[in-house]
Amino acid sequence: MRAADPVGLYRTVRLIRRFEERAVELVHSGHIVGGIHPYLGQEGIAAGVCAALRAEDLVTGTHRGHGHVLAKGADPARTLAELLGRETGLNRGRGGSMHAADLSVGVLGANAIVGASGAILTGAVWARRRRGDDVVGATFFGDGAVNEGMLLEAFNLAALWRVPVLFVCENNGYATTMPVAGAVAGTITGRAEAFGMPAAVVDGQDPEAVRDAAATAVARMRAGGGPELVEARTYRFDAHHTFEHAVRLDYRPPEEVAEGRSRDPVDIQGARLPAAERAAVDAEVESTLDAAAEFALASPEPDPAGALDHLYASGLTARTGGG
Secondary structure (H helix, E strand, O other), X not given: OOOOXXXXXXXXXXXXHHHHHHHHXXXXXXXXXXXXXXXXXXXXXXXXXXXXXXXXXXXXXXXOOHHHHHHOOOOHHHHHHHHOOOOOOOOOOOOOOOOOOEHHHOEEEOOOOOOHHHHHHHHHHHHHHHXXXXXXXXXXXXXXXXXXXXXXXXXXXXXXXXXXXXXXXXXXXXXXXXXXXXXXXXXXXXXXXXXXOOEEEXXXXXXXXXXXXXXXXXXXXXHHHOOEEEEEEOOXXXXXXXXXXXXXXXXXXXXXXXXHHOOOXXXXXXXXXXXXXXXXXXXXXXXXXXXXXXHHHHOOOOOHXXXXXXXXXXXXXXXXXXX
């Protein structure tokens, strides 16, 4: 097992935090159309899990997926350009916030369908293993996904075929506005255990605790141990979606939000660094994101004439509608 890298973990959580804060600003300014699902407060999970993976390992995420993409190593400038729908984005502006992918770093895509990313990753890792590749995968999903048949089917096949997939439940306590206690019977770890999968609960606000739990699971999986589940208990600091900034939904008591925000993964990891080193990382991140914003905002929008391009892997161009 590789030793933990406190500075690297801090750089990742800080990068995700400031990326998301800047993305929210770009939503409010109208540059990002349609809004985003902020990952604010959950940065320690993506950072910790991806720190336990190799470059060739595979990842799938959720509609709240920017953190997963960045933690696996995607270029922040091209990621931001994708959110802005620009031609220079990771997917030439066609994926946007909820479908960003970067195959060059093993990110097979975020996914807006609740629970779908687990099935996609199980199939992808199984296929790569059949080909002889020594890869494992990590798939992220929220507490709201644990009742979805698609995810439970992925549990079953991964366990049956011993596919080395780490199922990571980001339990932030709410499925949109539904408290987990009102939606999930039994336990989240119990669902994995029913399929014979080892399962653990970890403090999702502590990046190093997440990293250690993920590294332990990944080592066993890589040695042939089959799939595992980690339930990372966390708290979403911001809205489920930025539309809440306008409609002001009232479903979380202010005192609960204050308590949740009191355990900030950025501060928890930052406290492990000398003050000067933390300041240097902060400055580096700001410089990176200044350049990313300049790049994204200056990038061209896709030509509408190519809207039907890239629909088929074969290169076939879709036919326009008509009589």
